[in-house]
Amino acid sequence: MEQIVPIDEDDIWNAIVARNAEYDGVFYYGVITTGIYCVPSCPSKRPSRSSVRIFGNNEDAQAAGFRACKRCKPDEIVERMQKIHEVMSVLERSQNEILSPSQWAASAGLSLDTLRKLTIAYAGLSPRDIIHHQKMNAFKLSIKNGNEISASQYDAGFGSSSRLYEKASTLLGMTPRQYKEKGKNVRIHYAIFETKLGMAIIAGTEKGICSLQFDDSSDTLFDLLQKEFSKAELVNDSEPLSGWMKMLNDYLDGNCKKLSIPLDVHTTAFRAKVWEAIRRIPYGETRSYSRLAKEIGEPKAARAVAAACAANPVALVTPCHRVIHEDGKTSGYRWGIKRKKILLSMEKENAE
Numbered sequence: 001m002e003q004i005v006p007i008d009e010d011d012i013w014n015a016i017v018a019r020n021a022e023y024d025g026v027f028y029y030g031v032i033t034t035g036i037y038c039v040p041s042c043p044s045k046r047p048s049r050s051s052v053r054i055f056g057n058n059e060d061a062q063a064a065g066f067r068a069c070k071r072c073k074p075d076e077i078v079e080r081m082q083k084i085h086e087v088m089s090v091l092e093r094s095q096n097e098i099l100s101p102s103q104w105a106a107s108a109g110l111s112l113d114t115l116r117k118l119t120i121a122y123a124g125l126s127p128r129d130i131i132h133h134q135k136m137n138a139f140k141l142s143i144k145n146g147n148e149i150s151a152s153q154y155d156a157g158f159g160s161s162s163r164l165y166e167k168a169s170t171l172l173g174m175t176p177r178q179y180k181e182k183g184k185n186v187r188i189h190y191a192i193f194e195t196k197l198g199m200a201i202i203a204g205t206e207k208g209i210c211s212l213q214f215d216d217s218s219d220t221l222f223d224l225l226q227k228e229f230s231k232a233e234l235v236n237d238s239e240p241l242s243g244w245m246k247m248l249n250d251y252l253d254g255n256c257k258k259l260s261i262p263l264d265v266h267t268t269a270f271r272a273k274v275w276e277a278i279r280r281i282p283y284g285e286t287r288s289y290s291r292l293a294k295e296i297g298e299p300k301a302a303r304a305v306a307a308a309c310a311a312n313p314v315a316l317v318t319p320c321h322r323v324i325h326e327d328g329k330t331s332g333y334r335w336g337i338k339r340k341k342i343l344l345s346m347e348k349e350n351a352e
């Protein structure tokens with residue numbers, strides 16, 4: 001299996017430098033010189049890059065001999081994420097009763113100071129801003145829907161469909177929690193089957209597929225799935241997946257050009273945007289990393305785009321094989337350059 005590791009490391013390093021709370025719970029970093037491990041948003045002094053070690057979870061950091069940081073309290077990250085979701089839903093449910101940050105804090109059973117730290121860390125906004133935006137948004141929404149002004153003023157207390165809450169949820173990162181929990185309480189059906197590209201594993205929930213990968217070894221494929229969703233209930237059963245497996249083989253035979261397969265993947269907002277852009281690349285065409293970066297409105301993020309490609313969990317459905325180097329050369333592919341070349345020439349041959 002081929003991975004573009006250095007780029008991914010940059011991605012991680014950038015998250016540390018930016019103290020990006022979106023990555024809290026996604027990874028932990030240990031500082032060799034101090035023996036302490038932190039979450040990316042930790043306010044402490046940035047370590048030097050060479051003294052950092054990255055861990056997927058806090059247990060691994062502890063096993064490697066690191067101690068939890070007293071400032072960012074990395075072991076409490078999951079609790080803090082649950083807390084912020086709770087706090088936001090207290091605001092949601094309160095309708096127009098919460099008018100001030102202190103009322104909000106009291107309803108959530110927190111001190112005002114704790115509430116402020118939470119909202120600033122995870123949404124980048126003070127409690128007052130959140131209340132204000134939420135009211136304004138609900139008001140605008142209500143007006144737009146053609147309601148009477150008086151009714152709007154009443155509804156504007158707190159709308160349940162506030163865009164700010166959506167924005168906050170994105171920023172809060174349902175994703176890190178998903179990563180952290182590794183599919184807890186989720187049932188995932190999977191099947192390992194033979195394709196023109198070697199062995200493949202397909203796995204999905206009732207909402208859609210969460211993994212499609214290739215390798216020469218069935219054992220490796222199962223290990224990959226188990227590692228990613230170690231807390232999920234994994235059920236070896238091809239029956240619910242058979243329609244999609246047929247579609248994939250048709251596609252590999254050149255008889256199907258659009259894979260209409262629903263996805264159930266979770267990631268950061270940035271990666272979701274990259275993957276969406278990749279799915280818009282037409283069959284038989286390619287895009288460079290930098291052009292894709294421009295298309296998503298992040299012209300300087302070509303390296304992060306490459307990292308997002310390397311992290312794609314669903315081959316073919318998100319056709320990251322259609323993303324190549326600027327100079328037209330085939331670049332790395334999570335499932336091997338050989339497979340990427342076969343896919344590109346097959347699509348070229350069958351495209352009209």
Ligand SMILES: [Zn+2]
Pocket residue numbers: 037038039042043044069070071072073
């Ligand atoms: Zn820390």
